[in-house]
Amino acid sequence: MFAPGGMTRANYRLLDQDIRALGAEALADRQKTLERSFLLQGITFTVYGAGNATERIIPTDLFPRIIPASEWATIESGLIQRLTALNLFLADIYGEQRILNDGIVPRDLVMGSPAYRRQMQYLFVPNGAYVNVCGSDLIRGQDGTFFVLEDNLRVPSGVSYMLANRDAARRTFPHTFREAGVRPVERYPDLLLSTLKSMADQTRSNPQIVVLTPGVYNSAYYEHAYLARLMGVPLVEGRDLTVHDNRVYMRTTAGLRRVDVIYRRVDDDFIDPLAFRLDSSLGVAGLFNAYRSGQVTICNAPGTGVADDKAVYAYVPSIIRYYLDQDPILPNVKTFLCREPAQLSHVLANLDQLVVKAVGASGGYGMLVGPHATQAERDTFAEALRADPCNYVAQPTIQLSTAPCLVDGKIEPRHVDLRPFILSGEKVVVTPGALTRVALRRGSLVVNSSQGGGSKDTWVLADRHSEAETP
Amino acid sequence: MMLARVAESLYWLGRYAERAEHVARLAGVMLNATLDRTDAADQATGIALAAVGGGSTLDPGDAMEAARALVLDREGPVSVVNSLASARENARQIREQITTESWERLNLLYLRATGTAAESAFASDAPDFLQRIIADLHQFKGAAEATMSHGEGWRFMLTGVYIERAQLMARLLKACFGGAVAVDDHVALVSLLRMACALEPYLRAFTADINARYILEFLMFDEDFPRSIRFSTERIQELLTHLSAGRDLGRHDPLRLAGRLNASLTYADLDEVESGGAGELLAAVSAECEAVHAAIYEAFVAYPLEMRLPA
Numbered sequence: 078m079f080a081p082g083g084m085t086r087a088n089y090r091l092l093d094q095d096i097r098a099l100g101a102e103a104l105a106d107r108q109k110t111l112e113r114s115f116l117l118q119g120i121t122f123t124v125y126g127a128g129n130a131t132e133r134i135i136p137t138d139l140f141p142r143i144i145p146a147s148e149w150a151t152i153e154s155g156l157i158q159r160l161t162a163l164n165l166f167l168a169d170i171y172g173e174q175r176i177l178n179d180g181i182v183p184r185d186l187v188m189g190s191p192a193y194r195r196q197m198q199y200l201f202v203p204n205g206a207y208v209n210v211c212g213s214d215l216i217r218g219q220d221g222t223f224f225v226l227e228d229n230l231r232v233p234s235g236v237s238y239m240l241a242n243r244d245a246a247r248r249t250f251p252h253t254f255r256e257a258g259v260r261p262v263e264r265y266p267d268l269l270l271s272t273l274k275s276m277a278d279q280t281r282s283n284p285q286i287v288v289l290t291p292g293v294y295n296s297a298y299y300e301h302a303y304l305a306r307l308m309g310v311p312l313v314e315g316r317d318l319t320v321h322d323n324r325v326y327m328r329t330t331a332g333l334r335r336v337d338v339i340y341r342r343v344d345d346d347f348i349d350p351l352a353f354r355l356d357s358s359l360g361v362a363g364l365f366n367a368y369r370s371g372q373v374t375i376c377n378a379p380g381t382g383v384a385d386d387k388a389v390y391a392y393v394p395s396i397i398r399y400y401l402d403q404d405p406i407l408p409n410v411k412t413f414l415c416r417e418p419a420q421l422s423h424v425l426a427n428l429d430q431l432v433v434k435a436v437g438a439s440g441g442y443g444m445l446v447g448p449h450a451t452q453a454e455r456d457t458f459a460e461a462l463r464a465d466p467c468n469y470v471a472q473p474t475i476q477l478s479t480a481p482c483l484v485d486g487k488i489e490p491r492h493v494d495l496r497p498f499i500l501s502g503e504k505v506v507v508t509p510g511a512l513t514r515v516a517l518r519r520g521s522l523v524v525n526s527s528q529g530g531g532s533k534d535t536w537v538l539a540d541r542h543s544e545a546e547t548p
Numbered sequence: 549m550m551l552a553r554v555a556e557s558l559y560w561l562g563r564y565a566e567r568a569e570h571v572a573r574l575a576g577v578m579l580n581a582t583l584d585r586t587d588a589a590d591q592a593t594g595i596a597l598a599a600v601g602g603g604s605t606l607d608p609g610d611a612m613e614a615a616r617a618l619v620l621d622r623e624g625p626v627s628v629v630n631s632l633a634s635a636r637e638n639a640r641q642i643r644e645q646i647t648t649e650s651w652e653r654l655n656l657l658y659l660r661a662t663g664t665a666a667e668s669a670f671a672s673d674a675p676d677f678l679q680r681i682i683a684d685l686h687q688f689k690g691a692a693e694a695t696m697s698h699g700e701g702w703r704f705m706l707t708g709v710y711i712e713r714a715q716l717m718a719r720l721l722k723a724c725f726g727g728a729v730a731v732d733d734h735v736a737l738v739s740l741l742r743m744a745c746a747l748e749p750y751l752r753a754f755t756a757d758i759n760a761r762y763i764l765e766f767l768m769f770d771e772d773f774p775r776s777i778r779f780s781t782e783r784i785q786e787l788l789t790h791l792s793a794g795r796d797l798g799r800h801d802p803l804r805l806a807g808r809l810n811a812s813l814t815y816a817d818l819d820e821v822e823s824g825g826a827g828e829l830l831a832a833v834s835a836e837c838e839a840v841h842a843a844i845y846e847a848f849v850a851y852p853l854e855m856r857l858p859a
Contacts, residue, residue, distance in 0.1 A: 116659070117652050119640065293641045306644035317553050321857055328552040330700065330848040331795065332856035 078143075078481050088143045088538060091253045096140070096488075105486050108139055111245045120241050120299055135238060136531030138482045141246045142493065142513045143257070143536045152215065152223055152497065153507045155407030158397060160211050160499050163228065163384050165400040167207040170383060171197045181399050182392045186416075189467075190389070192231075192382025194345060196352050200369055203276050206501045207378040210269070210340075212236070212512075215407070215495040217478040224410045224475070226494065228393070230385040231377065232342055235512045236265060236498050237300035238532050240307075243510065246534035258539040262510035265498065266307035269340075272502035273308075276374045277337040284337035286310045287327065289318075291343050291359045301342050315343070320363030323370040338374045339364075345379045353379075387436045387470050388414060411473055415466040424471040425462065428455045431471040433462065446522065448474055477522055482515055482533070492516040494524050495535065509537040552849045554645050555704045557638040559844070561646075562708025564635035565654075569685045570716045571600060572628045575615040576678040577742045581735070582611045588735035595731065595740060598723035599716075600626050612674075619678065620670060628681060629666075632658050645701055650692040657684040700791065707787045707844065711837050714780035717767060718833040720744060721777075725764055726827035732760050749773050764826055765818060777833055781810040784840065792847065802843035809836040 078089045085093045096104070112134060115121070121132040144152075169176050170187055177184040187193060212233030214226045243262050247254045270286065277284035290301035292314050305312035317327050318336065326333035341348055347357040352365035367373045383389065391412040394405045413420040413431070424431060428447050435443035445458045462469050479490035497511040514524035515531045524530040574596040581592035593611045600618065619628045636658040639646055660666065661681060670677045696702050724731040724740055731737060737758050741747040744767055753770070754762045770776040788803040812832065821829055 117656055118648070119643065119651065119655055293637070298640075299643075302643035311551050311554070312642075312644045313551060314553065317551050319853060321853075328853075329549045330552055330555045330704075330791075331549045332851075333853070334549060 088145045091256050092141065092143065092250065095250050095253045101486055104139065104483060107249050108483055111137060111139065111249065114245070115241065136517055137242055137245065138515055138531055138533040139246070139249050140481055140483065141534040141536045142480050143538065146538050146540055149509065149537045151406060156213060156497060156499050156507050157505045158401065158403060158406050159225065159393065160208060160501055160505055162397040162400050163230065164205055164207055164501060166396050167381060167384050168205045171200060171380065176396070176399055181395050182389065186388055187383060190383045190386050192380065192386060194380030196365060197378065197380040202378050203374060204503055206276065208381050209272055209276060209376040209501055211499040211501065212496050213499065215497065216475060217495070219476060223407055225407050226410055228385040228390065230381040232344060234297045234300055235496055237303040239498065239510055239512045240265065242532060242534035257536065259536040260509035260539050262508050265508050266304060268500055268506055268508065269304065270308045272500045273338045273340055273376055275502035276376055278371065281337050285335060286338045286340065287313045287336050289313055289339050289341040289343055291347070297342065315358070315360045318361040320361060320367050323367045323372050325361070325364060325367050325373045336373060338376060340376050345382065348375065348379065387434050391470065410475060413471040415462055415469040415471065421462065421466050425459055428459060430474060432474050433458055433469055433471045436468050436470060446474065480513070489519065492522055492524070511535040550700050554642045554701065556849045557642045558645065558701050558705040559708040561635050561638040562705040563712040564631045564638065565685060565688065566709045566712040567626065567716065568628050568631035568635060569682055571618055571626055571631065572678050572681045573745060574599060574743050575618045576675060577739050578611055579615050579674055581739050588733065591731065591733060591736040592739040595723050595736065596743065599720040615674060616670060620667060629661050632661050646692070647695040649695040650688060653684065653688040653691045657681065657688060703787045703791050707784060710780040710783045711841055713775060714777050714784070715834055715837045717744065717775060717777050718830045721764065721767055722827060722830045726830055730760060734758055737763060744775050746773060746775060761822060769813060769816065778813040781806070781813050785810045802840050802847055805836065805840045805843050809833070809840065
């Protein structure tokens with residue numbers, strides 16, 4: 078929000094005035110109203126503790142984060158470029174594997190990845206769009222450059238918070254919102270629906286789309302129901318679907334009805350007990366065969382995780398160059414692959430300055446933040462590194478940018494990242510907005526909601542006027 | 549056309565909401581009666597406890613504790629909080645099918661009735677607590693009526709409401725008139741009318757002539773009173789006529805059963821009912837409601853897949 082020297086950045090000037098005009102008490106009131114409204118709407122996730130499961134709201138911060146049009150233009154074109162390349166990469170991996178044959182990406186890295194799905198080999202998806210919904214995590218470095226930290230290509234979530242936060246922020250700062258010229262995010266459900274429709278067998282005149290949820294006990298259930306409601310399509314569970322003659326049907330009150338596209342919010346492993354995990358009761362037996370035969374489309378395609386692996390991540394710039402013959406618009410964070418002996422020894426020598434991550438893990442689990450760890454923790458990790466170097470990558474500790482947040486009635490800086498949502502069907506579109514995740518503990522760099530993170534609204538401004546910084 | 553599971557949840561949402569309202573009202577009347585003479589209070593408590601189902605281990609001598617258990621006991625199978633939690637759980641499973649307006653009413657009600665402040669609110673002013681629950685349920689029903697599409701889903705929910713209501717009323721009347729000794733005490737009869745939410749409509753129909761025969765007639769056969777059994781069976785028949793239109797439901801046709809049930813009330817011989825005791829007809833109503841319920845499941849929800857595969 079503030080430029081070096083304490084000046085308010087131009088894009089924040091209106092908001093700054095608004096905040097000052099409101100005063101601390103009114104802000105605290107609005108924060109309470111907001112939390113109550115989230116609880117009432119049931120925008121909650123479930124925490125399982127001793128005895129009873131309780132529902133909690135995800136902490137939401139009142140102040141929007143504001144991104145000027147020029148910065149957004151870079152982000153947008155960068156994300157489109159990146160997802161286009163990743164879809165080409167997936168089509169190649171599950172096809173001829175030219176990129177492996179040409180030695181650009183090591184074969185064992187891909188074929189040995191736990192997210193690689195043999196069942197997908199030579200299965201071609203409509204539009205070549207393996208990833209239909211992507212939620213990349215971006216961070217803003219100290220010089221203002223945005224880096225891609227992670228591509229989430231499997232079952233990314235959080236988009237309902239983007240929409241709910243917008244609703245809340247617009248009510249809290251109506252004046253600023255009107256004056257600032259904020260680009261709308263409300264079309265997301267619409268765009269998602271047309272993306273899903275474009276993935277249907279084009280000979281079917283009125284394709285039936287459904288959202289597949291693991292059920293009411295899933296922590297993202299609210300989002301599944303929300304998206305189904307806003308798209309106007311049924312929210313189904315595995316037990317509502319049945320497969321007959323390689324066609325998928327849902328059980329309705331009027332008998333069975335054909336399903337064409339499944340937007341699944343169930344992990345790969347659980348969608349079909351016959352093709353993947355035998356012990357899954359969330360999925361539909363025979364679904365994968367129906368998919369192979371082209372009678373139904375599953376979105377995102379199974380096996381996309383092979384491209385958002387933390388080790389494959391290091392190769393994404395080369396992947397972009399290989400397929401598109403372009404330089405990446407959004408840079409990666411410098412990544413050391415511990416599988417390379419030279420890089421491993423560098424990592425071991427500098428453990429106190431690096432963040433080490435397990436390749437397969439996500440959600441902020443299985444990682445070591447070097448500068449914040451004790452010597453004992455670092456020693457344990459070093460041992461694990463030497464034992465199984467292929468399983469680890471390391472990155473320099475990046476000082477995430479901060480944004481002002483309302484904490485216990487006071488305005489304090491907290492570290493944030495940025496998760497925009499990209500849709501890819503017939504074409505690739507980026508919704509002008511994002512989920513800004515906030516590390517609510519002072520100084521913490523972990524923004525995951527499972528680790529005490531919160532979120533705030535993100536305003537993308539429509540025009541480029543008044544970008545200069547003023548006192 | 550809607551998902552079978554969704555129809556099922558809407559049906560149960562209707563049933564649980566109705567049950568919560570009814571039990572809250574029974575508890576309220578029970579507490580109110582304790583303000584009068586003690587033997588009338590005992591009678592009212594006896595009626596209420598008998599009406600919520602057999603096997604009740606609650607002590608009729610302690611009306612306050614019995615009411616508390618009926619309302620707040622999470623272990624009690626018919627307790628108000630349990631019904632509210634089930635209604636809300638069903639609504640949550642089909643969150644995308646009901647409007648935000650109706651969901652928020654129900655969710656708010658649930659949060660209030662199950663929150664940490666509920667026990668103390670009940671202890672300090674139980675009648676007020678119960679009145680608010682009933683008013684909130686009316687708000688939920690009103691919001692649903694005003695904002696939801698009155699299509700298939702709505703009809704499944706209402707079918708649940710009326711099947712539950714017919715059964716609850718049959719059980720309540722059976723508790724009063726089904727046994728060897730029918731209730732005829734004035735205060736107890738007024739309590740009964742209150743439990744059926746029928747006092748004012750009854751007075752308008754029969755004036756202040758509080759008479760067991762008239763009450764039985766009113767609560768069983770009145771055409772216009774929304775809690776009479778006949779009113780419910782007529783709605784069930786109407787709703788099922790719509791729901792099964794254009795479908796071949798074969799031998800499990802719930803409409804046939806609902807029609808038969810409604811006819812048995814519409815064309816009942818009042819004198820016969822009176823001389824033979826109402827117990828038989830009330831037992832038949834309960835059994836027929838069970839049968840309609842089972843037939844609805846067979847026809848719309850749990851049908852065998854082989855019957856419905858495309859040719």
